[in-house]
Amino acid sequence: METRRYQDVNVQVIDRCKNGDNRAQYELYKLYAKAMFNVSMRITNDYAEAEDVLQEAFISAFKNLHTYKADASFGSWLKKIVVNAAINAIRKKRSELVPMDERLAEDVADEVDEDDNEWKVEQVRYAIQRLPDGYRVVLSLYLLEGFDHAEIGEILGITESTSKSQYSRARKKLVEIMRAPHIVAH
The missing domain is CATH 1.10.10.10 (Winged helix-like DNA-binding domain superfamily/Winged helix DNA-binding domain)
Incomplete structure:
Protein backbone atom coordinates (compact mmCIF):
# COMPACT_ATOMS: atom_id res chain seq x y z
CA MET A 1 0.00 0.00 0.00
CA GLU A 2 1.42 3.38 -0.91
CA THR A 3 1.65 6.18 1.63
CA ARG A 4 -0.34 9.28 0.81
CA ARG A 5 1.23 12.65 1.42
CA TYR A 6 -0.98 15.51 2.48
CA GLN A 7 -0.54 18.66 0.39
CA ASP A 8 -0.69 21.48 2.93
CA VAL A 9 -1.78 24.90 1.67
CA ASN A 10 1.07 26.44 3.65
CA VAL A 11 3.76 24.21 2.17
CA GLN A 12 5.95 27.12 1.02
CA VAL A 13 5.88 28.73 4.47
CA ILE A 14 6.67 25.38 6.09
CA ASP A 15 9.58 24.81 3.70
CA ARG A 16 10.95 28.27 4.45
CA CYS A 17 10.70 27.48 8.18
CA LYS A 18 12.61 24.25 7.65
CA ASN A 19 15.34 26.36 6.04
CA GLY A 20 15.57 28.57 9.13
CA ASP A 21 13.61 31.59 7.87
CA ASN A 22 12.50 33.49 11.00
CA ARG A 23 9.90 35.52 9.11
CA ALA A 24 8.30 32.30 7.91
CA GLN A 25 8.20 31.05 11.49
CA TYR A 26 6.36 34.20 12.49
CA GLU A 27 3.92 33.76 9.57
CA LEU A 28 3.22 30.19 10.66
CA TYR A 29 2.78 31.36 14.24
CA LYS A 30 0.25 34.01 13.16
CA LEU A 31 -1.64 31.43 11.09
CA TYR A 32 -2.05 28.92 13.92
CA ALA A 33 -1.57 30.72 17.25
CA LYS A 34 -5.20 31.60 17.97
CA ALA A 35 -6.57 28.13 17.20
CA MET A 36 -3.78 26.42 19.14
CA PHE A 37 -4.26 28.76 22.09
CA ASN A 38 -7.92 27.76 22.18
CA VAL A 39 -6.95 24.07 22.22
CA SER A 40 -4.50 24.72 25.05
CA MET A 41 -7.03 26.80 26.99
CA ARG A 42 -9.69 24.09 26.78
CA ILE A 43 -7.27 21.57 28.24
CA THR A 44 -5.44 23.64 30.86
CA ASN A 45 -8.38 25.85 31.84
CA ASP A 46 -5.89 28.55 32.81
CA TYR A 47 -5.10 31.58 30.62
CA ALA A 48 -1.48 32.04 31.71
CA GLU A 49 -0.83 28.31 31.54
CA ALA A 50 -2.37 28.16 28.06
CA GLU A 51 -0.08 30.97 26.90
CA ASP A 52 2.96 29.14 28.28
CA VAL A 53 1.85 25.90 26.63
CA LEU A 54 1.38 27.70 23.32
CA GLN A 55 4.90 29.13 23.41
CA GLU A 56 6.41 25.81 24.46
CA ALA A 57 4.51 24.00 21.70
CA PHE A 58 5.67 26.38 18.98
CA ILE A 59 9.28 26.19 20.16
CA SER A 60 9.05 22.41 20.09
CA ALA A 61 7.36 22.44 16.66
CA PHE A 62 10.01 24.68 15.12
CA LYS A 63 12.80 22.64 16.68
CA ASN A 64 11.27 19.40 15.36
CA LEU A 65 9.90 20.67 12.06
CA HIS A 66 12.23 18.30 10.22
CA THR A 67 10.08 15.43 11.54
CA TYR A 68 6.91 16.79 9.87
CA LYS A 69 6.35 14.38 6.98
CA ALA A 70 3.16 15.92 5.52
CA ASP A 71 1.12 12.74 5.94
CA ALA A 72 -1.45 14.97 7.70
CA SER A 73 -2.03 18.71 7.74
CA PHE A 74 0.48 20.87 9.54
CA GLY A 75 -2.36 22.03 11.80
CA SER A 76 -3.08 18.45 12.88
CA TRP A 77 0.60 17.81 13.53
CA LEU A 78 0.90 21.03 15.55
CA LYS A 79 -2.32 20.30 17.45
CA LYS A 80 -0.86 17.01 18.74
CA ILE A 81 2.17 18.92 20.00
CA VAL A 82 -0.08 21.47 21.74
CA VAL A 83 -2.25 18.75 23.29
CA ASN A 84 0.80 16.90 24.61
CA ALA A 85 2.30 20.12 25.99
CA ALA A 86 -1.00 20.97 27.70
CA ILE A 87 -1.28 17.48 29.19
CA ASN A 88 2.31 17.75 30.45
CA ALA A 89 1.51 21.13 32.02
CA ILE A 90 -1.41 19.60 33.88
CA ARG A 91 0.77 16.71 35.02
CA LYS A 92 3.38 19.16 36.29
CA LYS A 93 0.69 20.70 38.49
CA ARG A 94 0.38 17.18 39.90
CA SER A 95 -3.20 16.89 38.86
CA GLU A 96 -4.34 13.34 38.49
CA LEU A 97 -7.19 11.88 36.56
CA VAL A 98 -10.21 11.40 38.77
CA PRO A 99 -10.33 7.71 39.78
CA MET A 100 -13.01 5.77 37.99
CA ASP A 101 -15.01 2.76 38.95
Whole structure:
Protein backbone atom coordinates (compact mmCIF):
# COMPACT_ATOMS: atom_id res chain seq x y z
CA MET A 1 0.00 0.00 0.00
CA GLU A 2 1.42 3.38 -0.91
CA THR A 3 1.65 6.18 1.63
CA ARG A 4 -0.34 9.28 0.81
CA ARG A 5 1.23 12.65 1.42
CA TYR A 6 -0.98 15.51 2.48
CA GLN A 7 -0.54 18.66 0.39
CA ASP A 8 -0.69 21.48 2.93
CA VAL A 9 -1.78 24.90 1.67
CA ASN A 10 1.07 26.44 3.65
CA VAL A 11 3.76 24.21 2.17
CA GLN A 12 5.95 27.12 1.02
CA VAL A 13 5.88 28.73 4.47
CA ILE A 14 6.67 25.38 6.09
CA ASP A 15 9.58 24.81 3.70
CA ARG A 16 10.95 28.27 4.45
CA CYS A 17 10.70 27.48 8.18
CA LYS A 18 12.61 24.25 7.65
CA ASN A 19 15.34 26.36 6.04
CA GLY A 20 15.57 28.57 9.13
CA ASP A 21 13.61 31.59 7.87
CA ASN A 22 12.50 33.49 11.00
CA ARG A 23 9.90 35.52 9.11
CA ALA A 24 8.30 32.30 7.91
CA GLN A 25 8.20 31.05 11.49
CA TYR A 26 6.36 34.20 12.49
CA GLU A 27 3.92 33.76 9.57
CA LEU A 28 3.22 30.19 10.66
CA TYR A 29 2.78 31.36 14.24
CA LYS A 30 0.25 34.01 13.16
CA LEU A 31 -1.64 31.43 11.09
CA TYR A 32 -2.05 28.92 13.92
CA ALA A 33 -1.57 30.72 17.25
CA LYS A 34 -5.20 31.60 17.97
CA ALA A 35 -6.57 28.13 17.20
CA MET A 36 -3.78 26.42 19.14
CA PHE A 37 -4.26 28.76 22.09
CA ASN A 38 -7.92 27.76 22.18
CA VAL A 39 -6.95 24.07 22.22
CA SER A 40 -4.50 24.72 25.05
CA MET A 41 -7.03 26.80 26.99
CA ARG A 42 -9.69 24.09 26.78
CA ILE A 43 -7.27 21.57 28.24
CA THR A 44 -5.44 23.64 30.86
CA ASN A 45 -8.38 25.85 31.84
CA ASP A 46 -5.89 28.55 32.81
CA TYR A 47 -5.10 31.58 30.62
CA ALA A 48 -1.48 32.04 31.71
CA GLU A 49 -0.83 28.31 31.54
CA ALA A 50 -2.37 28.16 28.06
CA GLU A 51 -0.08 30.97 26.90
CA ASP A 52 2.96 29.14 28.28
CA VAL A 53 1.85 25.90 26.63
CA LEU A 54 1.38 27.70 23.32
CA GLN A 55 4.90 29.13 23.41
CA GLU A 56 6.41 25.81 24.46
CA ALA A 57 4.51 24.00 21.70
CA PHE A 58 5.67 26.38 18.98
CA ILE A 59 9.28 26.19 20.16
CA SER A 60 9.05 22.41 20.09
CA ALA A 61 7.36 22.44 16.66
CA PHE A 62 10.01 24.68 15.12
CA LYS A 63 12.80 22.64 16.68
CA ASN A 64 11.27 19.40 15.36
CA LEU A 65 9.90 20.67 12.06
CA HIS A 66 12.23 18.30 10.22
CA THR A 67 10.08 15.43 11.54
CA TYR A 68 6.91 16.79 9.87
CA LYS A 69 6.35 14.38 6.98
CA ALA A 70 3.16 15.92 5.52
CA ASP A 71 1.12 12.74 5.94
CA ALA A 72 -1.45 14.97 7.70
CA SER A 73 -2.03 18.71 7.74
CA PHE A 74 0.48 20.87 9.54
CA GLY A 75 -2.36 22.03 11.80
CA SER A 76 -3.08 18.45 12.88
CA TRP A 77 0.60 17.81 13.53
CA LEU A 78 0.90 21.03 15.55
CA LYS A 79 -2.32 20.30 17.45
CA LYS A 80 -0.86 17.01 18.74
CA ILE A 81 2.17 18.92 20.00
CA VAL A 82 -0.08 21.47 21.74
CA VAL A 83 -2.25 18.75 23.29
CA ASN A 84 0.80 16.90 24.61
CA ALA A 85 2.30 20.12 25.99
CA ALA A 86 -1.00 20.97 27.70
CA ILE A 87 -1.28 17.48 29.19
CA ASN A 88 2.31 17.75 30.45
CA ALA A 89 1.51 21.13 32.02
CA ILE A 90 -1.41 19.60 33.88
CA ARG A 91 0.77 16.71 35.02
CA LYS A 92 3.38 19.16 36.29
CA LYS A 93 0.69 20.70 38.49
CA ARG A 94 0.38 17.18 39.90
CA SER A 95 -3.20 16.89 38.86
CA GLU A 96 -4.34 13.34 38.49
CA LEU A 97 -7.19 11.88 36.56
CA VAL A 98 -10.21 11.40 38.77
CA PRO A 99 -10.33 7.71 39.78
CA MET A 100 -13.01 5.77 37.99
CA ASP A 101 -15.01 2.76 38.95
CA GLU A 102 -14.87 0.83 35.65
CA ARG A 103 -18.12 -1.05 36.24
CA LEU A 104 -20.09 2.22 36.38
CA ALA A 105 -19.14 3.20 32.84
CA GLU A 106 -21.98 1.26 31.25
CA ASP A 107 -24.48 2.40 33.89
CA VAL A 108 -24.21 6.08 32.99
CA ALA A 109 -27.01 7.14 30.68
CA ASP A 110 -27.68 10.29 28.75
CA GLU A 111 -30.22 12.05 30.92
CA VAL A 112 -31.11 15.27 29.20
CA ASP A 113 -34.46 16.94 29.78
CA GLU A 114 -36.17 18.88 27.03
CA ASP A 115 -35.54 22.05 29.04
CA ASP A 116 -31.80 21.35 28.94
CA ASN A 117 -31.77 22.16 25.22
CA GLU A 118 -32.20 25.79 26.19
CA TRP A 119 -28.73 25.97 27.73
CA LYS A 120 -26.60 28.73 26.36
CA VAL A 121 -23.09 28.27 25.04
CA GLU A 122 -21.72 30.41 27.87
CA GLN A 123 -23.37 28.17 30.45
CA VAL A 124 -21.87 25.05 28.87
CA ARG A 125 -18.44 26.69 28.71
CA TYR A 126 -18.76 27.70 32.36
CA ALA A 127 -19.78 24.17 33.35
CA ILE A 128 -16.88 22.60 31.41
CA GLN A 129 -14.47 24.88 33.26
CA ARG A 130 -15.86 23.57 36.55
CA LEU A 131 -15.13 19.93 35.73
CA PRO A 132 -12.21 18.25 37.51
CA ASP A 133 -9.05 18.26 35.35
CA GLY A 134 -9.27 14.60 34.39
CA TYR A 135 -12.87 14.87 33.28
CA ARG A 136 -12.30 18.16 31.45
CA VAL A 137 -9.24 16.88 29.60
CA VAL A 138 -10.89 13.70 28.31
CA LEU A 139 -14.11 15.53 27.43
CA SER A 140 -12.18 18.25 25.58
CA LEU A 141 -9.96 15.82 23.72
CA TYR A 142 -12.91 13.69 22.64
CA LEU A 143 -15.69 16.19 21.98
CA LEU A 144 -13.85 19.36 21.09
CA GLU A 145 -10.57 18.14 19.59
CA GLY A 146 -11.90 15.05 17.82
CA PHE A 147 -9.56 12.41 19.23
CA ASP A 148 -10.93 8.89 19.65
CA HIS A 149 -10.62 6.99 22.92
CA ALA A 150 -7.65 4.93 21.72
CA GLU A 151 -5.75 8.13 20.87
CA ILE A 152 -6.74 9.74 24.17
CA GLY A 153 -5.52 6.65 26.01
CA GLU A 154 -2.20 6.86 24.21
CA ILE A 155 -1.83 10.60 24.90
CA LEU A 156 -2.71 10.30 28.58
CA GLY A 157 -1.10 6.94 29.26
CA ILE A 158 -4.41 5.30 30.21
CA THR A 159 -6.42 2.47 28.72
CA GLU A 160 -9.05 3.05 26.08
CA SER A 161 -11.73 1.80 28.49
CA THR A 162 -10.54 4.27 31.15
CA SER A 163 -10.85 7.07 28.59
CA LYS A 164 -14.39 5.96 27.78
CA SER A 165 -15.21 5.77 31.47
CA GLN A 166 -13.74 9.23 32.14
CA TYR A 167 -15.72 10.64 29.22
CA SER A 168 -18.93 9.03 30.42
CA ARG A 169 -18.42 10.36 33.93
CA ALA A 170 -17.50 13.79 32.57
CA ARG A 171 -20.77 13.98 30.63
CA LYS A 172 -22.73 12.95 33.70
CA LYS A 173 -20.94 15.53 35.86
CA LEU A 174 -21.43 18.19 33.19
CA VAL A 175 -25.19 17.58 33.16
CA GLU A 176 -25.18 17.70 36.96
CA ILE A 177 -23.39 21.06 36.93
CA MET A 178 -25.71 22.39 34.23
CA ARG A 179 -28.81 21.38 36.18
CA ALA A 180 -27.62 23.06 39.36
CA PRO A 181 -29.84 26.07 40.11
CA HIS A 182 -26.83 28.31 40.65
CA ILE A 183 -25.29 27.87 37.17
CA VAL A 184 -24.43 31.32 35.88
CA ALA A 185 -22.04 32.08 33.07
CA HIS A 186 -19.47 34.72 33.87
